[in-house]
Amino acid sequence: MGGKSYYCDYCRCFMKNDLNVRKLHNSGLSHTVAKVTFMKQFEDPRKLLEEERAKIPCTRFSAKKVAQETVQKASGKTFV
Numbered sequence: 001m002g003g004k005s006y007y008c009d010y011c012r013c014f015m016k017n018d019l020n021v022r023k024l025h026n027s028g029l030s031h032t033v034a035k036v037t038f039m040k041q042f043e044d045p046r047k048l049l050e051e052e053r054a055k056i057p058c059t060r061f062s063a064k065k066v067a068q069e070t071v072q073k074a075s076g077k078t079f080v
């Protein structure tokens with residue numbers, strides 16, 4: 001590759017050292033996720049634990065909801 005290249009520390013990848021290329025890369029989703037992941041390792045573990053505990057667990061694929069839907073479907077068929 002001719003010319004100088006830019007190395008992104010967060011994504012660990014090389015790219016063309018061009019202003020527009022770097023701007024596009026820095027606004028991208030993969031770079032943003034990599035940056036947040038990188039910066040989290042320097043945060044206080046207690047704060048991270050509190051943040052993770054404050055999250056609402058996903059109920060979309062939970063066994064309880066699937067069981068309720070199965071019961072509803074089964075009861076709907078019996079009454080029809």
Ligand SMILES: [Zn+2]
Binds near residue numbers: 026031034
């Ligand atoms: Zn990057």
